Every structure is written in structure tokens, then in C-alpha cells.
Amino acid sequence: MVKIMQVGYGYWGDNVAKKLWASDCFELVCLADADSKKCKYAERDYPSIVVTDNYKECLNNVDAVAICTQTQYSYDIAMEAMKVGKHIFIEKPLARTVKEAEELCEEATKQNIILHCDHLMVYNHVIRYIKDMIDKDELGEIMYIDISRVNLGPIRRDINAMLDLAVHDIAVADYILGGLEPDRINAYGTKFFGDQETITYLNMKMGETLININSSWISPVKIRRSIIAGTKKMVIFDDVASDKLTIYDSGIDVMRGKVYGEYEFKTRIGDIYIPRLEFEDALKNSLEAFADSVVTGKQSLSGPEPSLRVMKILEKAQKLLK
Ligand SMILES: NC(=O)c1ccc[n+]([C@@H]2O[C@H](COP(=O)([O-])OP(=O)(O)OC[C@H]3O[C@@H](n4cnc5c(N)ncnc54)[C@H](O)[C@@H]3O)[C@@H](O)[C@H]2O)c1
Incomplete structure (x- = not known):
């Protein structure tokens, strides 16, 4: 079982937490959200686990972090967690820019960390x-x-x-x-x-x-x-x-x-x-593919390489939009 914390308990985080909680592959030990209202919802929905507005408090107690914040915050959280050796399940898109995505991928390679982006249609x-x-x-x-x-x-x-x-x-x-x-x-x-x-x-x-x-x-x-x-x-x-x-x-x-x-x-x-x-539930499949990667040490179908290719296309397309 992969001990995991989730950062971000908003619209999509609610779905991810449900799957993590129901899965035999994970032990959900902590839910973190910077918004105190979301923390209250998390305490109501999961009374037996740690809920905090500061995810850093719980980092030492887990093997992995599921990041379900808005994209603008996910890079900093992923970097911080990887620096202390945590495997990362990160919501799509991997980052805001190719530069950020490359840095995340480099850090994952350097630290031998599983970096799985939730491109869940690949698991459909x-x-x-x-x-x-x-x-x-x-x-x-x-x-x-x-x-x-x-x-x-x-x-x-x-x-x-x-x-x-x-x-x-x-x-x-x-x-x-x-x-x-x-x-x-x-x-x-x-x-x-x-x-x-x-x-x-x-x-x-x-x-x-x-x-x-x-x-x-x-x-x-x-x-x-x-x-x-x-x-x-x-x-x-x-x-x-x-x-x-x-x-x-x-x-x-x-x-x-x-x-x-x-x-x-x-x-x-x-x-x-x-x-x-x-x-089959694609989100469940995606989470379980991540758990499997953590256990086997092999990056998933939405690991650093494919996720970076997707980001490169997105960034080129973004420039064309402007
Ligand atoms: N895979 C999918 O199909 C799918 C579907 C919907 C959304 N998403 C992704 O999920 C992510 C979240 O989307 P959402 O709609 O749930 O957004 P949301 O705004 O509803 O929720 C984000 C939550 O993150 C929290 N947060 C932000 N910074 C934080 C921090 N530093 N520490 C702790 N909590 C923090 C916010 O308070 C908020 O509650 C986005 O990246 C989005 O692209 C993925």
C-alpha cells in the first residue's frame, strides 16, 4: 500500500480523494487544502484522517503526494515534495509551461521519483x-x-x-x-x-x-x-x-x-x-497505474516523457493562439 496525502480538495480533488479512499493500493493519510472552508468539508467527509491547511506538515508521513490544486500552484508543491523524495501524482496539465514541466521531469529523474500526470483518457x-x-x-x-x-x-x-x-x-x-x-x-x-x-x-x-x-x-x-x-x-x-x-x-x-x-x-x-x-473507471485506473509505478519503479504511460511531449504541443499551440 502506498501511503499518500492529497493536496487540494476542490471540485476534482473530491473525486480523487474518493478513489484513493476506496482503493486497496493506497492508504490516504492526509488531506490538505489552503482554504479553511475546504478543510472543514474534508474533516466532515474523512473524520479519521489528518486534515491540514499546510501540506508541508504532513510530507514526512507519506510515500507519495497527489496534487489536485489549480495548475498555477502545482509546480511549487510538486518540486517541494520531490526534493524530499516523494512520488508525485499530479493533475493535468503537468505544468503551465514547458520550462516548468522540464524542471519537474529533470527533478523526477535526478531523484529517481515516479512522476505521473493524470492524463486519464490514456487509462480509459x-x-x-x-x-x-x-x-x-x-x-x-x-x-x-x-x-x-x-x-x-x-x-x-x-x-x-x-x-x-x-x-x-x-x-x-x-x-x-x-x-x-x-x-x-x-x-x-x-x-x-x-x-x-x-x-x-x-x-x-x-x-x-x-x-x-x-x-x-x-x-x-x-x-x-x-x-x-x-x-x-x-x-x-x-x-x-x-x-x-x-x-x-x-x-x-x-x-x-x-x-x-x-x-x-x-x-x-x-x-x-x-x-x-x-x-472501467479511468481515474481509478490512472491512480492504480501510479501505485503500480511506485511499487515497480517503472514510470507509467503518463510519466515524464509522454507528459513532456504533450506539454510541448500545448505550449506551441498556446503561442499560436496569442
Ligand atoms: N483529470 C481530469 O479529468 C480533471 C478534471 C477536472 C480538473 N482537473 C484538474 O484538477 C485540478 C484542480 O481543479 P479543480 O477544478 O478541482 O480546482 P478547484 O479550484 O475546485 O480546487 C483546487 C483546490 O486546491 C486548493 N489549493 C490551492 N493551492 C493550494 C495549496 N498551496 N495548498 C493546499 N491547497 C491548495 C484550493 O484551495 C482549492 O480548494 C486542476 O489542475 C484541473 O486541471 C482534472
Whole structure:
């Protein structure tokens, strides 16, 4: 069991604490939040553990720290905890800048520490199923990935919609395409409310695959949909539907003509298949992957290298937005 403390007990921290508490892999020994109101909630929800407004008080009593503060505070907390040898589970995005992310990764390497960024879609069972199909060449060459992650709010003040939402989709693209660096990146966004872009479009080319990521806090409806189109088959992952994955045996067949060198294109509309997938909790999977890394000493699928690649894409895209 990994003895862990959690820093930050806000909206998302509440979910993380529940999973840590329920998991056989962790002993949650302390909850810290700088806000006394949040401390009161933590005391009410977890009366048997230490609750503090100063996370430093508890650092010596744990093996690991789960950081669920706003991104602007997570770098300092992670650095402080790593300096005293604690393994880090850190909420996405890994940091505000590539420079900060590089420093975190360097410190983790120097101290032999597990640094796991909560890119939880990488631990989603549907994404894992799709990745398995790609690895078995069931989809063929991936032509494009088109992702919409949009909803009405919540509008964040410290980061924009891209840092908040596209981070998941970049991590997924990085994972399923095997860590390719993009050749091209383009990004647009607009600020309708406050200082941060409330809607962004990010386009990339990774190898021959075109990627389009739409992130928004100003959509009338919640959409979590990814189309991953291969030359053999295409899939749609709809994370808000009951049938999350639909596989289409559809595409374009190239038919040879009667004369040498002649060919024509024929659309193929084949079977549609909905695999039965047992539900898995991605956050639980992410936390357990972190625990496994702490035990084995092997960095996870969202360890320093992939997380840094994601940050580099995000930072380039951020510059283009400006
Ligand atoms: N993985 C996901 O799918 C997912 C989903 C939502 C949010 N998040 C991430 O979770 C993080 C938190 O988001 P949120 O919506 O819960 O924010 P929030 O503002 O609701 O909560 C953050 C909490 O951290 C506390 N905090 C800040 N500095 C602190 C410090 N130095 N010591 C102790 N506590 C401190 C604040 O008081 C607050 O209670 C963000 O990084 C966000 O990107 C991840």
C-alpha cells in the first residue's frame, strides 16, 4: 500500500480523494487544502484522517503526494515534495509551461521519483480498446482523428479551454499514435468571457495523420466524441452515450480498372459493430497505474516523457493562439 496525502480538495480533488479512499493500493493519510472552508468539508467527509491547511506538515508521513490544486500552484508543491523524495501524482496539465514541466521531469529523474500526470483518457478502457485495434492493424493507416470535447462551462480563470480540455486529447493522440511528434501545429481561439480563450481549435499533423481538436466551455450541450478513421475501419468513441464505441467497416476501396493503370474509388459501407465493453473507471485506473509505478519503479504511460511531449504541443499551440 502506498501511503499518500492529497493536496487540494476542490471540485476534482473530491473525486480523487474518493478513489484513493476506496482503493486497496493506497492508504490516504492526509488531506490538505489552503482554504479553511475546504478543510472543514474534508474533516466532515474523512473524520479519521489528518486534515491540514499546510501540506508541508504532513510530507514526512507519506510515500507519495497527489496534487489536485489549480495548475498555477502545482509546480511549487510538486518540486517541494520531490526534493524530499516523494512520488508525485499530479493533475493535468503537468505544468503551465514547458520550462516548468522540464524542471519537474529533470527533478523526477535526478531523484529517481515516479512522476505521473493524470492524463486519464490514456487509462480509459475504450481508448485502450482502440489502441489495441490500431496495434493489431485492424483500422489500417490512421487517416485522421477528430475530437470534440465541449460543454457549457465550467469557465476557468487560470488556464484556457485548450489547457483544460485539449490536454486529454493530445495525450490520447500521443498514446494511440505511439508518441509521434507533430510536424505541423495550428491553433485558433477566442476569449468571450474573461482573460482566457473559452473556445479553441487545434490542428496537428502527426506522421500522415491529421488531428483536429475542438475544446470549448461555451457549447449548449456536452459532447465528448472522437472519430478515429483508418483506411480499413473507422470508429466513433462517444463518451456520453451508453454505447461508447461503434466500429464501422466503412471506407474507400480502390478498384483496379480494366485497362492497366486505371482505377476507381468505391465507397464501402459495411457492418457496424458495437463491442460489449465492461465499464472501467479511468481515474481509478490512472491512480492504480501510479501505485503500480511506485511499487515497480517503472514510470507509467503518463510519466515524464509522454507528459513532456504533450506539454510541448500545448505550449506551441498556446503561442499560436496569442
Ligand atoms: N483529470 C481530469 O479529468 C480533471 C478534471 C477536472 C480538473 N482537473 C484538474 O484538477 C485540478 C484542480 O481543479 P479543480 O477544478 O478541482 O480546482 P478547484 O479550484 O475546485 O480546487 C483546487 C483546490 O486546491 C486548493 N489549493 C490551492 N493551492 C493550494 C495549496 N498551496 N495548498 C493546499 N491547497 C491548495 C484550493 O484551495 C482549492 O480548494 C486542476 O489542475 C484541473 O486541471 C482534472
